Amino acid sequence: MNILDDMGIFIGVLAFCYFSKSLTGAYTKSTITQIERRFEIPSSTVGIIDGSFEMGNLLVITVVSYFGAKFHRPKIIGAGVLLMGIGTLLMALPHFIMGRYKFETAATHTDDADNFTLISTCSSDAQTTVQQLVSGCQKGEEESSPTWVIVLLGNIIRGIGEASIGPLGMSFIDDYALPENSAFYIGCLHTLGVIGPIFGYTLGSLCASLYVDIGLVNQETITITPQDSRWVGAWWLGYVVSGLLTLLAALPLWFLPRALPENHQTSEQDHPSNQNKHTPSITEIARDFGPSLKHLLTNKxxxxxxxxxxxxxxxxxIFITYTPKYLEQQFGQSATNTNFLIGLTSIPPVALGMFLSGWIMKRFKLDLLGSARMSFFTAISALFLTIPYFALSCENIDVAGVTVPYQGSVEVQNINSDLLTSCNAGCGCSDFQWDPVCGQNGVTYISPCHAGCNSTRGTGWNMTFHDCTCVQSWGMSAGNSSAVLGQCSRESSCTTMFYIYLALQSLAFFVYCMGTVPFFIISLRIVDPELKSLSVGMLLLVLRVFGGIPAPIYFGALIDSTCVKWGHKKCGGRGACRMYDTKTFRFLFLGLISCLQVLSYILLWVAVIQITRKVQNDKQVSKDIELQEPMLYPEK
Structure with a gap:
C-alpha cells in the first residue's frame, strides 16, 4: 500500500471523527434553549455549560499537542474520541434521574400525568391553586438538586477527549502529505467534518419537536406547542444517538500505523527506521518543552x-452559541424550525466554502503571504454582508402589563405592579404564572387570569376562555371578549424577514469560510516545522481560555439583562426567561459581534503587513546568499 492509500485511509477515518464531534457540537448548540427551560436556569448559566467544553479542552490541549506528537498519534486520537463518546452519553443522564417535566400553568392543575382538573380562571380557585403548589413544594415534590451539573461534567469530558483531534490530526497530515497537497487534504477534512452540523441541527430539530417525556405522558394533555416559551423537547435523545456514533468513530484509529512511508518532506526523526533506533523518553521530551514554548511565544x-x-x-x-436563540426570539420561530433551517441553509455553504478554500490553495499554490491575504480579503467581504442584519427585525408582541399597558393604564413603569389592574384586580392572579393567551383584541395576556376570563370551554388544545373583562376594556363587546391558548402571532412580514436573514447569513458563511484553510495554514507555516503541533495546540488553548469559555458566559449575562418577563420555579426563585426585549437583544447581539470582527480584522491586517515584510526579507537573504556563493566557491 503506497503513501497515498495510507493517507486516504487516515483522512477518511479522521473525517469520520470530525463528523461525529461536529455533529455533537452542533446538536449541543441546538439544545441551548431546551436545557435552559428544562433546568429553569438563566442564559448565563447555560453559557457556563456551553463553555465547559472549552474548559475541559484547555486542561490537556497543550500537553497532548506537544507530547502526543512524539508518540503514536492515531492511537492517542482514538483514545480521545472514545472519551468524547463517554462524555456525550453522560450529558443525557439527568433526564433518566429527574422527575417528569411539569410546566407552569394557571389554567389547569395536574393531579397526575394523565388527568387534568379544570379550575375557574378568575376566582378564588386561582389563589387556592397557588397555595396547593406551595404546599406540594414543602412536601418535597420538586427536585432541588442541580442536575444540570451532570451535563456540564459530560461536556468537560467531551472537551478533554477532543483535544487530540485537531493538533495531532492536522500535524500528521502536514508531516506526511506533499506540501502542495497538505492544504487540499485539510480542506477536504474540514469539508467532510462540516457535514456533521447538518445532521446535528437536523437531529436537534427532530428532538425539539418531540415532547421531553415522550412515551411517558399522554400527548393529548399537553396544552403547549413547540412555539411556547415553556416547551421542552426531547433534548436528551440526541446525546444518546451522537454518543453511540462517537464511540463507533473511535474504533478504526486503533488499527492505523504510527507513521506513513517516508516522502521527500518527512523529517529524519519521523522515519520509521529511525523511530526503531531511538525513541525519546518522556524526560527528554519534557526537557525540550520549555525552550520550545519560549521559542514559539517569542515569534512576534x-x-x-x-x-x-x-x-x-x-x-x-457568541454567534454560534446564541444564533438559534436569537432567531427564536427575534422572529418568533420554534426551536424545531430554527434548528432545521440553520442546518439546511448554513452548513452547505460552509462546506462548499471550505472545499473551495483548499482547492484554491492547491490550484494557485499560495504561499504564506498569499494565504494571509486571502484570509483577510474573505473576512472583510463577509463583514460587509452582515450589515443588512441590523435592518431585519421584528417588534415585540403586545403583552399586557409587560410590553404594553392595559387599556386605559399609564405606560408600564414597574412590570410586577402593572400585571394587576382594575380589570383583573379581583381575580386572585399570581405574578409568577406564565400561561399566555391571545385575546380577540390582538393582545397577549400572561395568563387567562390576568385577562380576566371568567369561564372556559373545551379541554386540552381546544380550550377557549370567555367573558374576559380585560379584553372587553379595549372596547370589545361581551360576545367578542374571548381568548385562546398561546401568544398572539407576529406580523406576516416577520417570517419574510426571517428567510431573508437566513439567505444573507448563508452567503456570508460561504464567503468567510473560503478563508478558513489559509487561516489554518498560517499557524503551521509561520513557525518552525518541529513546532507545528505545539503552535496549533497553543492556538487552540488560547482560543479556549480567552474566547470559547468567557464569551458564552458574559454574553449570556448580557442576554439576561434584556429579559422583560422571568419564569419562576415552583418552590420560589427565578427560572428561565419567558420573554426578551427583542430590540435591545438585537443590538447587543449584532453590535458586539460586529465590533469584535472589525477589531480582529485590523489585527489581521497588521499581521499581513508583518508577514509581507518577513517574506521580502527572506527573499533578499536568499538573493544575497546566491550572489555570495560564486565568491566563496570560485572553483564551481
Whole structure:
C-alpha cells in the first residue's frame, strides 16, 4: 500500500471523527434553549455549560499537542474520541434521574400525568391553586438538586477527549502529505467534518419537536406547542444517538500505523527506521518543552496572529452559541424550525466554502503571504454582508402589563405592579404564572387570569376562555371578549424577514469560510516545522481560555439583562426567561459581534503587513546568499 492509500485511509477515518464531534457540537448548540427551560436556569448559566467544553479542552490541549506528537498519534486520537463518546452519553443522564417535566400553568392543575382538573380562571380557585403548589413544594415534590451539573461534567469530558483531534490530526497530515497537497487534504477534512452540523441541527430539530417525556405522558394533555416559551423537547435523545456514533468513530484509529512511508518532506526523526533506533523518553521530551514554548511565544508574527484569533473567536463563540436563540426570539420561530433551517441553509455553504478554500490553495499554490491575504480579503467581504442584519427585525408582541399597558393604564413603569389592574384586580392572579393567551383584541395576556376570563370551554388544545373583562376594556363587546391558548402571532412580514436573514447569513458563511484553510495554514507555516503541533495546540488553548469559555458566559449575562418577563420555579426563585426585549437583544447581539470582527480584522491586517515584510526579507537573504556563493566557491 503506497503513501497515498495510507493517507486516504487516515483522512477518511479522521473525517469520520470530525463528523461525529461536529455533529455533537452542533446538536449541543441546538439544545441551548431546551436545557435552559428544562433546568429553569438563566442564559448565563447555560453559557457556563456551553463553555465547559472549552474548559475541559484547555486542561490537556497543550500537553497532548506537544507530547502526543512524539508518540503514536492515531492511537492517542482514538483514545480521545472514545472519551468524547463517554462524555456525550453522560450529558443525557439527568433526564433518566429527574422527575417528569411539569410546566407552569394557571389554567389547569395536574393531579397526575394523565388527568387534568379544570379550575375557574378568575376566582378564588386561582389563589387556592397557588397555595396547593406551595404546599406540594414543602412536601418535597420538586427536585432541588442541580442536575444540570451532570451535563456540564459530560461536556468537560467531551472537551478533554477532543483535544487530540485537531493538533495531532492536522500535524500528521502536514508531516506526511506533499506540501502542495497538505492544504487540499485539510480542506477536504474540514469539508467532510462540516457535514456533521447538518445532521446535528437536523437531529436537534427532530428532538425539539418531540415532547421531553415522550412515551411517558399522554400527548393529548399537553396544552403547549413547540412555539411556547415553556416547551421542552426531547433534548436528551440526541446525546444518546451522537454518543453511540462517537464511540463507533473511535474504533478504526486503533488499527492505523504510527507513521506513513517516508516522502521527500518527512523529517529524519519521523522515519520509521529511525523511530526503531531511538525513541525519546518522556524526560527528554519534557526537557525540550520549555525552550520550545519560549521559542514559539517569542515569534512576534505568531503572537499577533494569536491575538487576532482570540478577538475573532469571541465573536464566533457568541454567534454560534446564541444564533438559534436569537432567531427564536427575534422572529418568533420554534426551536424545531430554527434548528432545521440553520442546518439546511448554513452548513452547505460552509462546506462548499471550505472545499473551495483548499482547492484554491492547491490550484494557485499560495504561499504564506498569499494565504494571509486571502484570509483577510474573505473576512472583510463577509463583514460587509452582515450589515443588512441590523435592518431585519421584528417588534415585540403586545403583552399586557409587560410590553404594553392595559387599556386605559399609564405606560408600564414597574412590570410586577402593572400585571394587576382594575380589570383583573379581583381575580386572585399570581405574578409568577406564565400561561399566555391571545385575546380577540390582538393582545397577549400572561395568563387567562390576568385577562380576566371568567369561564372556559373545551379541554386540552381546544380550550377557549370567555367573558374576559380585560379584553372587553379595549372596547370589545361581551360576545367578542374571548381568548385562546398561546401568544398572539407576529406580523406576516416577520417570517419574510426571517428567510431573508437566513439567505444573507448563508452567503456570508460561504464567503468567510473560503478563508478558513489559509487561516489554518498560517499557524503551521509561520513557525518552525518541529513546532507545528505545539503552535496549533497553543492556538487552540488560547482560543479556549480567552474566547470559547468567557464569551458564552458574559454574553449570556448580557442576554439576561434584556429579559422583560422571568419564569419562576415552583418552590420560589427565578427560572428561565419567558420573554426578551427583542430590540435591545438585537443590538447587543449584532453590535458586539460586529465590533469584535472589525477589531480582529485590523489585527489581521497588521499581521499581513508583518508577514509581507518577513517574506521580502527572506527573499533578499536568499538573493544575497546566491550572489555570495560564486565568491566563496570560485572553483564551481
Amino acid at each position: 508574527i505568531y503572537l499577533l496572529y494569536l491575538v487576532s484569533n482570540v478577538v475573532a473567536f469571541n465573536a464566533f463563540a
